Amino acid sequence: MNKKYLSKTMAALMLCTSFASFANADKPTVKIYATGGTIAGSSESNMDTTDYKAGKIGVDLLISAVPELKDFAHVIGEQIANTDSNNINQNILLKLSKAINLQLADAKTSGVVVTHGTDTLEETAFFLDLTVKSDKPVVIVGAMRPATAISADGGMNLLEAVRLASDDDAKHRGAMVVLNDRIGSAFYTTKTNSTMLDTFKATEQGYLGAFLSGEPHFYYEPTKPVDKPYFDISHVKQLPKVKILYSYQDQDPALLHAAIKDGAKGIVIAGTGNGSLSDVMLEAVKETMDKGIPVVRSTRTGNGFVTPKQEGIGSGVYNPQKAKVLLSLALAHGDNLKTIRNYFEN
Known part of the structure; x- marks a missing residue:
């Protein structure tokens, strides 16, 4: 290959890399912790929304499947687990909470997102709400339809979760649950329907906000549930049965x-x-x-x-x-x- 051409090509690549680094430096950093679930599920049939296999898609593929993420944040990912949410155990919970606490202590990190199966999502979200000590947003997200289904909801849910985790207005609100264009407090939100998209609700307390065209809008100023405790689990190796x-x-x-x-x-x-x-x-x-x-x-x-x-x-x-x-x-x-x-x- 012509050395002069090679030199120009390398210079162009370096320029592109520098530009990309500069562009990312201007955007908030959001880390995604993937644990599996329906959002990472797949099936041979695009009509299947109940008998799919959860936890089949890795975090890198989840991120690459939603290229719009890079428009709002510098996104990095880590695979904590890749399983059905009914298999989430205390070892995964402790590992996840400790990792998030360390990540949010980094000044460069704006917030974190946890992808999770919906069946036990509220338990993990509540656990993180009580054990993560940071004013930065912690967003737990899932999907009711696998990635292979017609009108799969995971992509939009993930995009909204990342936008929320990178939003300054999302600070000081504790852990939050995002699905179906709704923003819920992890402290109160629960799964109320086995299969329908609008399953996550806090019937008495309501939602914190909602998304319009993928942009978060809050109904209230940041607030804290009454008497919400905090537990330091940094040295906890096992939870009592x-x-x-x-x-x-x-x-x-x-x-x-x-x-x-x-x-x-x-x-x-x-x-x-x-x-x-x-x-x-x-x-x-x-x-x-x-x-x-x-x-x-x-x-x-x-x-x-x-x-x-x-x-x-x-x-x-x-x-x-x-x-x-x-x-x-x-x-x-x-x-x-x-x-x-x-x-x-x-």
Whole structure:
């Protein structure tokens, strides 16, 4: 090859690289932590929205599939896991939270995005809301349709999540959930429908904002949920085992006793109505509490406040799955029964 031509080509490439670096320097940096889920799912049929395989697409392909991301941020990615969200465990949660805390401590990072399966997305989002100490945005995003489906929602959801994570107005709002053009507080948002796109809601508390043509618009100034705790998990290697039991007519305490025998350090019960239980279960709860094992009484209704209890601990605003997350963090923190009660019933 002509040396003069090669020299000009190399100079042009260096100029392009320098220009790209300069352009990226002017844009906020957002890191995406990928864990798998439907947003990374695929199927042989583009009509399939229920029987696909979750966690089949890597973070690099997710990023490259939405080239518009680079218009708003310098995006980097890390694959924390690539699995169905029902396989997310405490090891992944602890690794993820620690990584995010370190990343957000970097002055060059504007915010982070976590891609996640929707089935347990609210639990991871809530866990991060209680364990990430930063004013910068943490955005958890997923999809209800796999990447291979007609009208797949993952691409737009990811674009909106990155835009939110790079937006100065998103600071001081805690962790947020983004799907279906909605911005929700991770503290309150829950999955309310098994298959429909508009599944993530906070029925009582509402949304923080919404997207219009991919641009975030907030309804309120930054605010913080009342009595939201923070837990430092930087040195936590394992979370204590907490079990969730479901309440029903003619329930007996056999599963409660079995959970304790299996090593549970705390129990959450999805009770009926306002955390109601049968007389025989109330007696078992009292005995369990007397042994120093906290029992939190939530509700299976999917919504509402569970008031303070004499037998056990009323869950307050926390549904069973979020009560489990909070209780496990409190136990890992070494809190006593009185302190734990205050987290829920305050």
